[in-house]
Amino acid sequence: MAAARGLVERGRRAAAGAARGAALALLTALAGLSAAAPARADLSDDAARVARMWSLSGARVARLSPLFIEHGRVRVVAVDPPPAGAAGAAGPKAEECLTVVFLASRTVEFTLEPDSFAGEPSALEGLVHRLRGQDPEDERRIHSVAGAAAILRCGAAREGLRRVAVEVLSTRGAFDVVVAASSGPPERLEAILPERVSGPIAPRGDPGRPADPGPLDARVARAARRARADGASRVAPVEMRASSVGTGQFSVKLSEGCHRLDLMAEVPGVAVRRATDLDAEAREVGTGRLLGRDRSDAPDTRLDFCLGEPGVVEVPFLGAAGPVKVVLSDAQWPMPSHVPGYFGARARGNLAFALQRRRAPAPRAQAIVEAVGAQGDTLVPVQVEPGRCYFAAAALVRGEMRALRISVELGDRAARDDAGEHSEGAGVAFCSEIEESAAVRVSARGGSPVWVLSVWPMD
Structure with missing residues (x-):
């Protein structure tokens, strides 16, 4: 009898062990399936997909090193x-x-701007742009859509893609770059990454009446407190x-110097009144x-x-409301x-406004470089000290200005500002950082503009 009970007990333990083994095997299988499941697509996956699809179509494809760019910094790639x-393969065709x-x-959000020496608009095209009030550089600038932007150049125009300037409009961004050479235009980016295609734009709604600005x-x-907090020396209403x-x-x-004029109108106390929306x-x-x-x-x-x-x-x-x-x-x-x-x-006020607009401190030393230029693009080399910071400002002296841009290149870093x-x-x-020279470029467009450049050392 005791032997029978021992046999039954051993059978129960064996069955329990088998059940635990089966459960462990099931969990292991599920874990393996989970590990084998494809991970959520990320930036590198999107770049790999573009490179793979272009390669399948016969294009020669290369991926550049990833980039990380902060807002306000222009990277030239x-x-x-x-x-x-392979050896013996046909080289690039014209x-x-x-x-x-x-x-x-x-x-x-970011923009791409290729070099313009191969695709510079002709004199007639430039005249048409000016008559339309357009900047030819804005025509060359490509804006991203859903974090993606592509540039295609064929024939001799592809020389304009030797260098591409990337400017981040958002706070910062990491980038993957894919380059392809093909006998014709490759498959469009929208077809390869349909999830990045933006949908239709909804119509604008009615925001209702403007908010009451208060007494x-x-x-x-409040305007006086805000100005004094920004460093204003005097506020006079x-x-x-x-x-x-x-x-x-x-x-x-x-007086001479910088001014901020705030215009504010009283709001009537009656229930029915015109909205207060000052323009000046x-x-x-x-x-x-x-x-x-x-x-x-x-x-x-x-x-x-x-x-x-x-x-x-x-x-x-x-x-004003009456x-x-x-x-x-x-x-x-x-x-x-x-x-x-x-x-x-005029130039003095415009130089001061360039400092004020960028909230730069007042220079404590004379400018190390001063230059005068006119219409077009002008490159000014500047000798700098490693480990020191500077502020460069360009300002109109006379004439009419339609567009003014200043940019600085140090090694592979660049920064620029548009008036x-x-x-x-x-x-x-x-x-x-370690550079001993910088390239300052001033681009001016307008009616016979004359500008001045000043570069100050900053503490």
């Missing part, structure tokens, strides 16, 4: 055609096409009453030169500019030291 392959694609995360006195005080249709004009005498501009009396303009959809308006000498400025406005009180708050910053005045008051709308000055800060 050298693009070499993929090698011909009519061959070269394609380069930059891939980033779908949330990254005028509180807004004036001036007030007047608008006309019955909500228009008017200030005429104020301003500032013009120099005597010359009529436009210093600033604000036509945004906001209750208040703001104008920023710098004057190289004291002068009278007229500020016409419209958009005959209400309007306040102009003038925040003032002193003229930065070591900004030269011998190029004229904003209604602005006549642009500036960029840069630091040397």
